[in-house]
Amino acid sequence: MPGPVACNPGSGVDQEGNGVTTVDFYRPSSWAEALAIKAELPAAVPIAGGTDVMVELNFDRRRPAALLDLTRVPELAGWSRRDGVVRIGAAVSYARIVAELAELVPGLAKASRTVGSPQIRNRGTVGGNLGSASPAGDAHPPLLAADAVVEVASVRGARRIPVADFFTGVKRSALAPDELVAAVELAVAAGPQEFAKVGTRNAMVIAVCSVALALDPPRRAVGTGIGSAAPTPRRAAEAERFLAGELAARGLWESRAELDPALPARFGELVAAAAAPIDDVRGSAAYRRHALAVLGRRALGWAWQDYRRGA
Ligand SMILES: Cc1cc2nc3c(=O)[nH]c(=O)nc-3n(C[C@H](O)[C@H](O)[C@H](O)COP(=O)(O)OP(=O)(O)OC[C@H]3O[C@@H](n4cnc5c(N)ncnc54)[C@H](O)[C@@H]3O)c2cc1C
Numbered sequence: 001m002p003g004p005v006a007c008n009p010g011s012g013v014d015q016e017g018n019g020v021t022t023v024d025f026y027r028p029s030s031w032a033e034a035l036a037i038k039a040e041l042p043a044a045v046p047i048a049g050g051t052d053v054m055v056e057l058n059f060d061r062r063r064p065a066a067l068l069d070l071t072r073v074p075e076l077a078g079w080s081r082r083d084g085v086v087r088i089g090a091a092v093s094y095a096r097i098v099a100e101l102a103e104l105v106p107g108l109a110k111a112s113r114t115v116g117s118p119q120i121r122n123r124g125t126v127g128g129n130l131g132s133a134s135p136a137g138d139a140h141p142p143l144l145a146a147d148a149v150v151e152v153a154s155v156r157g158a159r160r161i162p163v164a165d166f167f168t169g170v171k172r173s174a175l176a177p178d179e180l181v182a183a184v185e186l187a188v189a190a191g192p193q194e195f196a197k198v199g200t201r202n203a204m205v206i207a208v209c210s211v212a213l214a215l216d217p218p219r220r221a222v223g224t225g226i227g228s229a230a231p232t233p234r235r236a237a238e239a240e241r242f243l244a245g246e247l248a249a250r251g252l253w254e255s256r257a258e259l260d261p262a263l264p265a266r267f268g269e270l271v272a273a274a275a276a277p278i279d280d281v282r283g284s285a286a287y288r289r290h291a292l293a294v295l296g297r298r299a300l301g302w303a304w305q306d307y308r309r310g311a
Helices: 031-040 053-060 092-098 106-113 118-123 124-133 140-145 237-249 262-273 285-308
Strands: 023-026 046-047 066-067 081-082 085-087 149-154 156-161 168-169 180-187 193-198 211-218 219-225
Touching: 031 066, 031 149, 031 180, 046 053, 092 106, 092 118, 106 140, 106 193, 106 211, 124 140, 124 180, 140 193, 140 211, 140 219, 193 285, 211 285, 219 237, 237 262, 262 285
Parallel strands: 023 066, 046 066
Antiparallel strands: 081 085, 085 180, 149 156, 149 180, 193 211, 211 219
């Protein structure tokens, strides 16, 4: 395993005699090297954009013995498109998703546009959002709605995890200690995709709650994802079944006719019913349920208008 590129001298005291915490800093230049370091030092904390990790270090919530910088790993830094599937490397920033992928994966691009500020979008990555596995992570609802797959890897090999199985609890994921997120894969959008988020202000805000919707006309399918509304991001499965069933039964996929307002309203109610929200500093459970119903209804209204226009 290559050694750290930087580390504190390890004496345990600074020039004034105060105790210091030593942090070894590993900077692999290839994926194989990164996985080898993670295998050797499972407690090493990966750092991509650092927009979550540095906050934790600055507030002294975490004192890792080692940081594993992923910004020099070329295999994580790009995206590609093949056979109708977009593969986004874990270290691709939100800014690039907005600039380069808005046509191919519009739901994820719309969510990326709402993240933080330009500075945060320049540094922050989808791999980091998955690594943090926060119920409020904005990339998660559109990944759920699009049925994305998370590719993780270790020296033992690679695994493909459906994103719905990736989140296992509040800020917990299916990643094993020696694994890293390599990429996320999702189909090129076959129809309109929306993302709607409520925050306490318009920018630099963690979601009070959020909803993503993906319409897939060729498959006559509906995908959803809700954020900040349960211990993990989750799909609203009953809302998906209801909407897909109604669109099929009423011949709406074919006719593209105006929706009876009762349909988006019921869809919104079912989106809210899928949530298990809590009261916290950002909002009450009751407000979240109300807002989810409104966001679900609106997201369907916007997506359907796009579909009627031929999107
Ligand atoms: C001011 C501010 C505003 C923010 N606004 C938003 C917002 O609106 N919406 C939102 O969702 N988030 C927001 N965030 C949180 C943060 O920007 C996102 O979670 C972002 O996606 C983190 O990406 P990163 O590359 O910076 O991750 P990092 O901070 O580098 O890492 C985050 C976590 O993922 C792990 N990790 C990173 N890469 C990998 C990998 N390849 N494999 C395994 N684990 C990995 C790290 O060890 C760490 O636990 C905000 C943060 C700040 C500071």
